[in-house]
Amino acid sequence: MDLQAPGRLVRALGERGDDGAWLGGLAERVEETTTRAHLDVERVVVPGGRRGLVLLVRLADGTPAALKLAPPSAAPDLERAALELWDGFGAVRVLGAVDGGMVLERLRPEVSLRSLPEAKALLEAAGTVRRLWVPPPAGHGFESVADRTQARAGLLRADAADDPLVSAALSARDELVGSAPEDDLFVLHGRFRQGKVLAGERAPWLTVGPEPLVGERAYDLARLARDRAEDLVAAASGASAARRRVNKLADSLDLDADRLRGWTLFRAVESALRAVRAGRRQQGEGLLEFASWL
Numbered sequence: 120m121d122l123q124a125p126g127r128l129v130r131a132l133g134e135r136g137d138d139g140a141w142l143g144g145l146a147e148r149v150e151e152t153t154t155r156a157h158l159d160v161e162r163v164v165v166p167g168g169r170r171g172l173v174l175l176v177r178l179a180d181g182t183p184a185a186l187k188l189a190p191p192s193a194a195p196d197l198e199r200a201a202l203e204l205w206d207g208f209g210a211v212r213v214l215g216a217v218d219g220g221m222v223l224e225r226l227r228p229e230v231s232l233r234s235l236p237e238a239k240a241l242l243e244a245a246g247t248v249r250r251l252w253v254p255p256p257a258g259h260g261f262e263s264v265a266d267r268t269q270a271r272a273g274l275l276r277a278d279a280a281d282d283p284l285v286s287a288a289l290s291a292r293d294e295l296v297g298s299a300p301e302d303d304l305f306v307l308h309g310r311f312r313q314g315k316v317l318a319g320e321r322a323p324w325l326t327v328g329p330e331p332l333v334g335e336r337a338y339d340l341a342r343l344a345r346d347r348a349e350d351l352v353a354a355a356s357g358a359s360a361a362r363r364r365v366n367k368l369a370d371s372l373d374l375d376a377d378r379l380r381g382w383t384l385f386r387a388v389e390s391a392l393r394a395v396r397a398g399r400r401q402q403g404e405g406l407l408e409f410a411s412w413l
Contacts, residue, residue: 122146122163124172131169132190134397141190145172148188152217158186164228168328171195175225178214185228188220194330195220197260201306201331209250210326211319226325232313237347240313241364244343245371247316247324252305255333261306264334265296271389278392284411288388291381299335307332307339313346337374341382344368348387348409358412365413384413 124145132142141148149172153160157179164173164185171189178184189195199221202213207224215222232240255261272292279285308315309330319325344365351357365383369376391406 122149125163125165125167127166127169128172135192145188148219149174149186152188152220153186156186156215156217156222158184158222160186167228170328170330171220173228175228176222178222183225184214185223185225186217186220187223188217191219197331198329200260201308201329204253204256204306205251207321207325209247209322210329211317212321223327224319224321226320226327227318230318232316232324233347237350240346241343241368242371243324244311244313244316244346245368247326248308248311248339248343249372251308251311251326251329252336252339255304255306259306259333262332264307264332264338265299267309267332268292268296268385272385275389275392278396284407285388285392288385288410292385295335295337295378295381295385303335303337304333305336307334307336309339310342311339312342335378336372337369337378338382338386340368340372340374340379341386344379344383345387345406345409349405352405352408357409361409361412380413384410387413 122145124142129142132139149160152158153174153176158176161175161177164175167173170193171187174186176184176186187195189198199213199216202210202221202223206212211226212224213221214224232243235243272289275285275289308326309332310328311326315328316324316326345361348361351361354360365380366376368374369379387406387410391403391410394400394403394406
């Protein structure tokens with residue numbers, strides 16, 4: 120099969136630096152998987168995601184579907200476990216499992232919530248993410264918010280602990296973890312944002328691509344809160360608009376605005392420094408400016 124991985128995926132895997140072998144054998148893996156599962160490949164989804172390859176396929180009976188394959192570092196089994204737990208409620212439905220991935224119902228990859236005006240997109244996003252927040256099942260293997268952010272906080276301390284904004288982000292993270300509400304423990308998407316919510320046939324909007332974990336809901340809104348940050352940075356009223364957005368999101372889902380603000384600060388700063396380390400300085404500087412407004 121003549122298959123070329125999308126540039127976005129290649130760059131993302133290169134930044135992580137541990138998936139070269141998986142990427143090198145991708146064409147053979149796709150050929151083997153589609154043959155074994157009796158799938159007819161239509162095309163690769165471009166630009167696609169940063170953690171796995173998605174192809175539009177058809178099942179043996181002609182039903183349109185999608186095949187997602189991901190390297191071990193992306194924990195595809197945990198992604199599938201979350202999607203199966205949600206069972207199509209607010210999320211794409213799993214049609215079957217394959218080695219290192221899954222077969223999914225076909226959505227419209229070219230149409231996400233980012234195609235809507237901002238106010239409408241945030242409204243639809245809030246309604247979608249609310250459906251995903253379910254109690255964690257017994258014996259689940261999902262990481263906790265505390266554990267996931269501990270490793271990322273360690274990198275921040277090593278990189279720039281003396282920077283006042285980084286210091287504020289680390290302090291916010293430590294306080295939030297130490298005061299996490301015991302009754303606010305749910306399965307979270309982990310990377311929820313407008314681009315992760317696609318148009319579907321079974322439902323108007325369904326989420327994809329979770330990096331599931333367990334913890335408080337405010338953490339799950341923190342990535343959504345900075346969506347389209349580049350537009351805010353370019354606007355004269357960006358700072359006030361960013362603060363209003365955080366408050367509006369918290370109010371719409373009955374969450375503590377201060378906790379959402381703290382998680383948004385930590386996640387924005389952490390993402391910014393990660394972008395700078397990867398050579399995406401302009402993106403990183405924009406995120407730092409956004410974080411400074413909070």
